[in-house]
Amino acid sequence: xxxxxxxxxxxxxxxxxxxxxxxxxxxxxxxxxxxxxxxxxxxxxxxxxxxxxxxxxxxxxxxxxxxxxxxxxxxxxxxxxxxxxxxxxxxxxxxxxxxxxxxxxxxxxxxxxxxxxxxxxxxxxxxxxxxxxxxxxxxxxxxxxxxxxxxxxxxxxxxxxxxxxxxxxxxxxxxxxxxxxxxxxxxxxxxxxxxxxxxxxxxxxxxxxxxxxxxxxxxxxxxxxxxxxxxxxxxxxxxxxxxxxxxxxxxxxxxxxxxxxxxxxxxxxxxxxxxxxxxxxxxxxxxxxxxxxxxxxxxxxxxxxxxxxxxxxxxxxxxxxxxxxxxxxxxxxxxxxxxxxxxxxxxxxxxxxxxxxxxxxxxxxxxxxxxxxxxxxxxxxxxxxxxxxxxxxxxxxxxxxxxxxxxxxxxxxxxxxxxxxxxxxxxxxxxxxxxxxxxxxxxxxxxxxxxxxxxxxxxxxxxxxxxxxxxxxxxxxxxxxxxxxxxxxxxxxxxxxxxxxxxxxxxxxxxxxxxxxxxxxxxxxxxxxxxxxxxxxxxxxxxxxxxxxxxxxxxxxxxxxxxxxxxxxxxxxxxxxxxxxxxxxxxxxxxxxxxxxxxxxxxxxxxxxxxxxxxxxxxxxxxxxxxxxxxxxxxxxxxxxxxxxxxxxxxxxxxxxxx
Amino acid sequence: xxxxxxxxxxxxxxxxxxxxxxxxxxxxxxxxxxxxxxxxxxxxxxxxxxxxxxxxxxxxxxxxxxxxx
Numbered sequence: 001x002x003x004x005x006x007x008x009x010x011x012x013x014x015x016x017x018x019x020x021x022x023x024x025x026x027x028x029x030x031x032x033x034x035x036x037x038x039x040x041x042x043x044x045x046x047x048x049x050x051x052x053x054x055x056x057x058x059x060x061x062x063x064x065x066x067x068x069x070x071x072x073x074x075x076x077x078x079x080x081x082x083x084x085x086x087x088x089x090x091x092x093x094x095x096x097x098x099x100x101x102x103x104x105x106x107x108x109x110x111x112x113x114x115x116x117x118x119x120x121x122x123x124x125x126x127x128x129x130x131x132x133x134x135x136x137x138x139x140x141x142x143x144x145x146x147x148x149x150x151x152x153x154x155x156x157x158x159x160x161x162x163x164x165x166x167x168x169x170x171x172x173x174x175x176x177x178x179x180x181x182x183x184x185x186x187x188x189x190x191x192x193x194x195x196x197x198x199x200x201x202x203x204x205x206x207x208x209x210x211x212x213x214x215x216x217x218x219x220x221x222x223x224x225x226x227x228x229x230x231x232x233x234x235x236x237x238x239x240x241x242x243x244x245x246x247x248x249x250x251x252x253x254x255x256x257x258x259x260x261x262x263x264x265x266x267x268x269x270x271x272x273x274x275x276x277x278x279x280x281x282x283x284x285x286x287x288x289x290x291x292x293x294x295x296x297x298x299x300x301x302x303x304x305x306x307x308x309x310x311x312x313x314x315x316x317x318x319x320x321x322x323x324x325x326x327x328x329x330x331x332x333x334x335x336x337x338x339x340x341x342x343x344x345x346x347x348x349x350x351x352x353x354x355x356x357x358x359x360x361x362x363x364x365x366x367x368x369x370x371x372x373x374x375x376x377x378x379x380x381x382x383x384x385x386x387x388x389x390x391x392x393x394x395x396x397x398x399x400x401x402x403x404x405x406x407x408x409x410x411x412x413x414x415x416x417x418x419x420x421x422x423x424x425x426x427x428x429x430x431x432x433x434x435x436x437x438x439x440x441x442x443x444x445x446x447x448x449x450x451x452x453x454x455x456x457x458x459x460x461x462x463x464x465x466x467x468x469x470x471x472x473x474x475x476x477x478x479x480x481x482x483x484x485x486x487x488x489x490x491x492x493x494x495x496x497x498x499x500x501x502x503x504x505x506x507x508x509x510x511x512x513x514x515x516x517x518x519x520x521x522x523x524x525x526x527x528x529x530x531x532x533x534x535x536x537x538x539x540x541x542x543x544x545x546x547x548x549x550x551x552x553x554x555x556x557x558x559x560x561x562x563x564x565x566x567x568x569x570x571x572x573x574x575x576x577x578x579x580x581x582x583x584x585x586x587x588x589x590x591x592x593x594x595x596x597x598x599x600x601x602x603x604x605x606x607x608x609x610x611x612x613x614x615x616x617x618x619x620x621x622x623x624x625x626x627x628x629x630x631x632x633x634x635x636x637x638x639x640x641x642x643x644x645x646x647x648x649x650x651x652x653x654x655x656x657x658x659x
Numbered sequence: 660x661x662x663x664x665x666x667x668x669x670x671x672x673x674x675x676x677x678x679x680x681x682x683x684x685x686x687x688x689x690x691x692x693x694x695x696x697x698x699x700x701x702x703x704x705x706x707x708x709x710x711x712x713x714x715x716x717x718x719x720x721x722x723x724x725x726x727x728x
Binding site: 132173174175177178180181184185187188191192484485488489491492493495496498499500502503506507510511 | 661663664667668670671672675676677681682685686689690691701702705706709710712713714716717
């Protein structure tokens with residue numbers, strides 16, 4: 001079923017006539033209605049609801065009436081919706097036409113409902129018949145999961161949603177009727193009880209019995225009232241307990257994280273110390289003049305020999321013995337400083353060359369003994385420098401070690417940052433006070449539980465007394481005509497009222513699993529933790545939860561506000577699948593507190609629904625469609641409108657945007 | 660009404676010893692009077708059908724008593 005057109009006249013800020021044509025054919029069933037806050041988006045949402053279901057209070061209708069239009073001679077307000085139900089056209093029109101200006105609620109004429117089915121007006125004097133027809137198109141209970149706003153998402157995002165969830169499941173399944181039946185039978189039983197008292201007073205001893213019964217009923221009522229108050233208190237404590245337990249779990253988790261952090265910080269300190277030592281060593285190594293000179297030579301040899309660094313020294317000695325002597329000498333000449341630290345003049349260079357030749361078994365006969373001694377001394381210096389260089393050459397190893405330590409530090413610091421982000425500002429000291437608060441709550445809970453038990457016993461005693469009294473009343477029922485019947489009727493009403501309560505509870509439980517599965521389908525598509533969360537839960541007490549692939553269920557206290565909105569929206573969309581009619585999804589500013597990823601995921605889900613032929617009408621602000629949301633929806637968008645607001649007379653118009 | 664809910668209604672009626680017909684009739688009445696503006700007369704109608712079912716129960720008890728006699 002799709003909305004073909006929506007027409008408004010003098011509704012809220014819309015002064016005059018407004019008509020919106022929505023796309024109903026083809027593969028672009030998405031419609032975007034853009035508008036800033038306060039321009040009249042929500043008024044469109046109200047208009048749909050008013051047209052279909054009317055108003056609860058006259059005050060609402062008065063407020064819907066456009067202020068300027070109220071002053072006209074024959075003011076009128078109307079909303080008309082044309083539905084396309086697989087080719088069948090259904091028109092619903094609700095209007096108010098007054099024959100004088102509307103200055104107060106009293107001047108408001110009655111609202112009139114007009115319905116056309118396949119172009120033919122449904123003729124009836126009874127508005128109830130028409131309303132029944134509209135309800136059949138889209139039941140009121142179900143419509144709240146097709147037409148909804150951010151407020152509804154907020155409602156299901158709050159911490160204590162159990163009651164609302166059960167109510168929502170009940171209403172979508174049509175169980176609201178059963179709840180109403182329960183209430184109505186209870187109220188009628190009270191009325192009949194009054195009748196019975198009047199009848200009883202006519203019988204002999206009847207007045208005494210009636211008075212006894214009256215007092216007993218009062219006691220039972222009072223007991224039930226006390227019980228329900230206590231139960232409410234118990235429920236609140238239960239929720240406090242659960243929240244405290246969740247907090248405690250998170251605090252306990254925090255304690256373990258804190259210990260991990262401490263350990264990581266110690267490791268980081270130790271690695272840093274090692275790093276400092278290494279850096280000093282490396283600096284020392286690089287300071288060595290010998291190293292400065294020799295390293296480029298070694299580097300050349302590395303390139304030539306392609307050998308491992310471990311063999312550098314021996315390789316170098318080899319090199320010195322053959323072709324690198326020239327190279328080494330050239331370096332010394334270029335730098336002007338020798339490996340022993342002296343100025344490398346020609347004489348000194350010759351000494352070195354001779355020393356090298358000598359160490360290589362060369363002929364040094366041309367040298368005198370002093371020179372030979374000097375050369376030997378120099379050779380010793382050179383050898384010791386080479387030996388020193390063997391240690392210093394481990395520069396590369398040191399650098400490699402430093403690299404390893406830096407990698408280790410990187411890893412440790414990444415782990416530390418991750419742990420700190422998990423911590424989320426939890427105060428370790430709060431753990432003990434939380435445990436104390438939890439203990440106190442549990443104590444209070446036990447006390448209230450005992451009180452409930454005691455109240456229940458009193459009620460049960462009074463009910464037993466009542467049954468005895470009923471028996472006495474039955475005994476004298478023959479004395480008064482109709483008393484017997486009234487007794488039986490009363491019992492039937494009381495039992496049936498209780499029965500309806502039980503039916504609602506059992507039915508909601510029976511359907512809960514199916515709705516959970518449908519909601520999970522949406523949840524997994526919207527959540528940005530699809531690889532972490534396996535499904536969303538609707539627990540036995542109708543509260544929400546999430547389950548991971550490891551089958552753990554993180555406490556909802558640890559779930560962010562945005563994620564709670566995701567569960568809420570998934571639940572609403574899941575419930576929507578259970579409505580009898582596939583109504584259009586009409587969402588008013590749906591993105592709320594969702595982050596960019598979630599917004600895009602919601603857009604994808606809506607686009608997928610649109611691809612399956614579902615009509616989607618979105619009332620959006622600029623921020624709702626930012627972050628790539630618009631481009632995701634765009635291929636499915638068949639129409640776009642813009643609400644234009646006149647600040648002077650506070651009225652709004654809607655213009656079609658050219659696509 | 661959904662089959663599961665129908666089954667639950669029958670189950671609870673049996674457990675509580677209530678005529679399921681009465682419960683279904685009440686549901687039907689609630690459904691036709693569901694809309695806020697349409698609940699007028701609902702109590703009178705429930706009162707009337709509860710009277711009929713109560714009378715039926717009394718008659719049935721009397722019938723049983725007669726048979727026992």
